[in-house]
Amino acid sequence: MARLEFSSSVESENTASTSTLNLLDVASEASGLISARSSKASELPPHDLQTARDLASSLDRFELNASLKIIRELAVDPDRAMNVLRSARNFLDGEVYALRLLTEKRASGQDKLMNIEIVSKFNRHHHRIEAGTGNYSFWLDIGDGQVLSKSSIMEAKQLVGFLNSNKLNSSINFVRDLANDPEQALKILTWAKSQERGKTLSIRLLTHEDERGKTHLRQVDLVSPSNRDHHRIEMESGRYIVLNRIGDKASNQFLAPRAAESFQLALTDARKAGIQIEINSSWRSYRDQERLYKNLKNVSPVAYPGTSMHEAGLALDIQNFEQVRPYLERKGWYWPNFPDDPWHFEYRL
Numbered sequence: 001m002a003r004l005e006f007s008s009s010v011e012s013e014n015t016a017s018t019s020t021l022n023l024l025d026v027a028s029e030a031s032g033l034i035s036a037r038s039s040k041a042s043e044l045p046p047h048d049l050q051t052a053r054d055l056a057s058s059l060d061r062f063e064l065n066a067s068l069k070i071i072r073e074l075a076v077d078p079d080r081a082m083n084v085l086r087s088a089r090n091f092l093d094g095e096v097y098a099l100r101l102l103t104e105k106r107a108s109g110q111d112k113l114m115n116i117e118i119v120s121k122f123n124r125h126h127h128r129i130e131a132g133t134g135n136y137s138f139w140l141d142i143g144d145g146q147v148l149s150k151s152s153i154m155e156a157k158q159l160v161g162f163l164n165s166n167k168l169n170s171s172i173n174f175v176r177d178l179a180n181d182p183e184q185a186l187k188i189l190t191w192a193k194s195q196e197r198g199k200t201l202s203i204r205l206l207t208h209e210d211e212r213g214k215t216h217l218r219q220v221d222l223v224s225p226s227n228r229d230h231h232r233i234e235m236e237s238g239r240y241i242v243l244n245r246i247g248d249k250a251s252n253q254f255l256a257p258r259a260a261e262s263f264q265l266a267l268t269d270a271r272k273a274g275i276q277i278e279i280n281s282s283w284r285s286y287r288d289q290e291r292l293y294k295n296l297k298n299v300s301p302v303a304y305p306g307t308s309m310h311e312a313g314l315a316l317d318i319q320n321f322e323q324v325r326p327y328l329e330r331k332g333w334y335w336p337n338f339p340d341d342p343w344h345f346e347y348r349l
Contacts, residue, residue, distance in 0.1 A: 048084050056091035071116050072134040078113040142191045156192040166200035175220050179238035186217040234285050253282040256313035259347035266331040278319035284310040301340045309346050316345045
């Protein structure tokens with residue numbers, strides 16, 4: 001599956017946003033120095049100035065093909081294109097299309113034009129032309145500043161077809177193929193989730209934010225409304241496991257199906273006696289176990305990643321273990337009574 005996304009600085013008519021590349025002319029655009037930009041436009045050769053006017057006019061008249069033709073001809077000379085396109089934006093009403101320049105910084109500190117986009121104000125279509133080659137590609141805005149290429153949209157549509165047809169194995173294999181590129185997977189799956197019917201299989205994305213506020217995809221659940229099964233795929237590793245939610249509907253604790261069923265029976269009995277089972281930990285991903293081992297191996301007993309019963313969804317750590325131990329043991333749970341890990345229980349199949 002082809003997966004190529006481009007994240008860059010954007011120079012637009014009135015706004016600018018930055019992700020991985022450097023922003024072009026932020027200060028002048030934010031300050032609204034239109035007069036300075038107009039003076040730059042007047043410095044263009046007459047032919048280039050006319051090209052800028054023609055481009056702005058064709059965009060305002062909703063003439064997409066004509067606009068693309070002008071830009072593709074300009075794109076073979078990125079430095080010239082940069083000047084002409086900046087000038088074109090001065091003449092552009094912007095009611096139909098916006099013109100955006102995607103750039104990066106050269107080692108010299110100068111801006112290098114990478115791509116040009118015509119962005120529709122009426123839908124989420126981005127028509128992208130590559131600077132230097134003039135190659136065209138279509139992208140779709142999926143929100144939060146994220147865009148998908150045409151090939152990625154086709155992939156996402158294929159997954160939606162699997163989900164809506166209740167093709168579980170095909171859906172699992174599709175997501176596992178995406179797992180080695182979590183950033184791209186997040187984009188494709190976010191769009192697919194917005195298109196699913198939810199009457200058969202649905203997608204649940206488990207994410208976290210880093211210290212910079214960037215969202216990362218950790219796991220993907222394929223959930224069937226007809227049962228409690230969550231078919232979970234871990235990002236990066238592609239590991240797959242079937243889990244059931246335990247406790248209440250709002251709970252974020254999971255176990256393997258048979259272990260979950262026995263726990264729910266124990267929970268029901270304990271609640272009848274007025275006792276709540278306080279869960280510290282249930283299923284853990286390999287990455288979670290790896291992180292725990294790295295941080296706590298010299299402080300408390302932690303199983304080596306890949307060997308923990310938690311990773312199989314067959315272990316629980318219970319805060320009030322002494323109080324609830326009888327209820328769990330009657331339903332098939334084993335208490336190893338580890339001296340340094342007394343809250344640990346395992347389900348024996």
